Amino acid sequence: MRNTVARDAILEIINTTDEALSQSDVQAKLPEGLCNRVTIYRVLDRLVDEHLAHKITNIDGVIKYANCQSCTTKHKHNHLHFNCERCNTVTCIEAVEPSFKLPANYEVKNVNFLVSGICPECKGN
Amino acid sequence: MRNTVARDAILEIINTTDEALSQSDVQAKLPEGLCNRVTIYRVLDRLVDEHLAHKITNIDGVIKYANCQSCTTKHKHNHLHFNCERCNTVTCIEAVEPSFKLPANYEVKNVNFLVSGICPECKGN
DNA sequence: TTTTTTAATGCAATAGGGTTGCAGTTGCAA
DNA sequence: TTGCAACTGCAACCCTATTGCATTAAAAAA
Numbered sequence: 001m002r003n004t005v006a007r008d009a010i011l012e013i014i015n016t017t018d019e020a021l022s023q024s025d026v027q028a029k030l031p032e033g034l035c036n037r038v039t040i041y042r043v044l045d046r047l048v049d050e051h052l053a054h055k056i057t058n059i060d061g062v063i064k065y066a067n068c069q070s071c072t073t074k075h076k077h078n079h080l081h082f083n084c085e086r087c088n089t090v091t092c093i094e095a096v097e098p099s100f101k102l103p104a105n106y107e108v109k110n111v112n113f114l115v116s117g118i119c120p121e122c123k124g125n
Numbered sequence: 126m127r128n129t130v131a132r133d134a135i136l137e138i139i140n141t142t143d144e145a146l147s148q149s150d151v152q153a154k155l156p157e158g159l160c161n162r163v164t165i166y167r168v169l170d171r172l173v174d175e176h177l178a179h180k181i182t183n184i185d186g187v188i189k190y191a192n193c194q195s196c197t198t199k200h201k202h203n204h205l206h207f208n209c210e211r212c213n214t215v216t217c218i219e220a221v222e223p224s225f226k227l228p229a230n231y232e233v234k235n236v237n238f239l240v241s242g243i244c245p246e247c248k249g250n
Numbered sequence: 251t252t253t254t255t256t257a258a259t260g261c262a263a264t265a266g267g268g269t270t271g272c273a274g275t276t277g278c279a280a
Numbered sequence: 281t282t283g284c285a286a287c288t289g290c291a292a293c294c295c296t297a298t299t300g301c302a303t304t305a306a307a308a309a310a
Contacts, residue, residue, distance in 0.1 A: 002257055002306050023296075036260050041297065043258090059237055061186030061267080062296070080225055085234065098225035098238070100205055102218065105245035109210065112184055113223070114237040120230035127277050127286055148267075161289050166268065168287095186296080187267070 001050060006035040010043045011052060020056050020064035020081065020090040048075075056081050056090060059116050064090045078111040084119035091119070126175055131160040135168045136177060145181050145189035145206065145215040181206050181215060184241050189215045203236040209244035216244070 013029050014021065021029070023040045030040075044065050047053040051071040056064045068075065080096040083089070098113055126132075138154050139146065146154070148165045155165070169190050172178040176196040181189045193202075205221040208214070223238055 004258065004306070006259080038261080038298080039259055046258095057182060057184050057186055057239075059182050059235065061182055061188065063186065080227070082227070082231060093227065096225050096227060098223035100221050100223035100238075100240075102205070102207070102221060102240070103245075105248055106207060106240075107243040107248060108240050109242040110184065110240070112237075112239040112241070113225075114182075114239075115225075115227070115231075115233055115235070116237070117234040118232040120228075123230055123232060129277070129287065131288080163269080163290080164288055171287095 001046065006039050007043050007046070009034055010040060011047060014047065014053055014065060014067045018091065020058075020066040020092065022058075022062050022064050025064070051075060056092075056114065057112050058090055059083050059114060066090075066092050069094065078113065081112075081114050082119060083114055083116040084122055085116055086118055086122040089119070090114075126171065129168075131164050132168050132171070134159055135165060136172060139172065139178055139190060139192045143216065145183075145191035145217065147183075147187050147189050150189070181239065182237050183215055184208050184239060191215075191217050194219065203238065206237075206239050207244060208239055208241040209247055210241055211243055211247040214244070215239075 009030055010026055013026055017029070023037065023044065026040050026044070027037060035043075044053065047065070048055055051068055051073070053065045054068050054071070054075055054077045056066065056077075058064055068077075071077075078097050080093040080098060082091050082093055084091075102108065134155055135151055138151055142154070148162065148169065151165050151169070152162060160168075169178065172190070173180055176199070177193055178190045179193050179196070179202045181191065181202075183189055196202075203222050205218040205223060207216050207218055209216075227233065
């Protein structure tokens, strides 16, 4: 995995933003022309492979990425994500890990728990 | 809400299929040329409004629809959905309602719990 | 330092899900 | 039977995301 300008800049953005970001969110935060839009998609996917970010599929189908807190060898993200309908942000609610128990013989590989509604900030306004 | 040929046919499909279906899944099951692809999108949305179907956003961002079991006045679908990576189906696991508790001031309007992995059928083969 | 290797990037084209505007059709109530 | 509004078809469009291929540039090797 090489250290490139695009990778550094995108990782920095992911790590300093406390909401999950889509490719276009990242693009909006990058200096104009720093890299191609396709590169953003590819870097984000690479960050997931490196366990530096995790993927969340939002209610509207758009894929968002957020930084990993403690994923050294394996991703573990069964915490909840909240999508605010008003400000349209997706945030990790790390504190909340829903508990559930599947019937026998289901092999779980990935969890995407998404709750949408109104976040405290928007509710206050 | 009017009773149309398209609505009847699509509702019948949704009600007799025990996996969640996307617009293109429904189209594949409809007699060729019964209606336009746009109509399928619109009918599915209408069925959701009528509380006859509910929406699930799959991991890959595709929206699927499944019939409602007991939604007379209000949708309530905090049951789990399972997406099999192998046969790429999404099924309602009605029996499993994950429990979770959000911090104060979050107003929940919608729940989309999706777990992906391998389903029992595919695991057996 | 220079060379070499190959991962990473840019670009243009493409795919696929979903939506919109509008004219025409049809269910259904009056 | 008539009239209205809900529904549909069609074409165009938007958006997210992916792919193939030529080029560039990290970083290891010489």
